[in-house]
Amino acid sequence: MPIIRDAIESDLPAILAITNEAIANTTAVWNNTPATLEARTAWMRERQARGFPVLVATDGGKVLGFASFGDFRPFEGYLHTVEHSIYVAPEAQGRGVGKALLAALVERARALGKHVIVGGIEAGNTASIALHTRAGFVETGRLPEVGQKFGRWLDLVFMQRML
Numbered sequence: 001m002p003i004i005r006d007a008i009e010s011d012l013p014a015i016l017a018i019t020n021e022a023i024a025n026t027t028a029v030w031n032n033t034p035a036t037l038e039a040r041t042a043w044m045r046e047r048q049a050r051g052f053p054v055l056v057a058t059d060g061g062k063v064l065g066f067a068s069f070g071d072f073r074p075f076e077g078y079l080h081t082v083e084h085s086i087y088v089a090p091e092a093q094g095r096g097v098g099k100a101l102l103a104a105l106v107e108r109a110r111a112l113g114k115h116v117i118v119g120g121i122e123a124g125n126t127a128s129i130a131l132h133t134r135a136g137f138v139e140t141g142r143l144p145e146v147g148q149k150f151g152r153w154l155d156l157v158f159m160q161r162m163l
């Protein structure tokens with residue numbers, strides 16, 4: 001089983017590589033432009049400075065995946081809701097890494113006194129929908145054709161779990 005721990009700056013090259021693989025080849029992230037080490041570093045510092053987790057799953061010292069959450073929407077009324085993301089390297093998928101990261105995020109969100117954790121998932125992402133369904137998330141919203149990638153429209157599904 002992977003070890004789940006808070007990310008440190010030396011994890012950032014692996015986090016960047018996993019991010020950029022997902023940008024290049026998947027509809028998990030609706031960007032076409034590769035991320036940079038500077039942008040990922042700034043993102044992690046900002047999350048951690050605000051008390052939000054950035055977690056990595058490691059095995060034998062190798063980073064297999066990462067996960068985080070932050071504001072759902074940046075308005076005071078949404079203070080008790082967080083939106084999360086999870087990425088597992090292709091060669092490590094299907095071995096329980098995503099499940100372990102998601103369970104750790106739920107625990108962190110509870111510990112911070114959050115009330116709801118929500119994920120925005122591309123409707124065709126069967127692995128992510130299966131992961132979240134198994135973890136007790138339910139679909140609470142579906143927005144048709146709000147995004148585009150690889151020359152086609154994408155539907156966004158929101159899945160949430162009460163904490």
Ligand SMILES: CC(C)(COP(=O)(O)OP(=O)(O)OC[C@H]1O[C@@H](n2cnc3c(N)ncnc32)[C@H](O)[C@@H]1OP(=O)(O)O)[C@@H](O)C(=O)NCCC(=O)NCCS
Nearest residue numbers: 028086087088093094095096097098099121127128130131
């Ligand atoms: C989605 C993702 C995070 C899942 O992580 P993972 O480590 O591969 O998933 P796990 O091995 O922990 O599986 C968790 C559960 O989901 C199920 N599952 C995972 N992939 C599946 C698939 N392709 N089809 C059906 N079920 C699947 C597993 O069977 C498991 O259920 P179980 O606990 O009942 O056995 C991973 O595939 C990934 O990083 N994909 C690319 C990026 C991405 O899509 N991120 C999510 C953006 S919303």
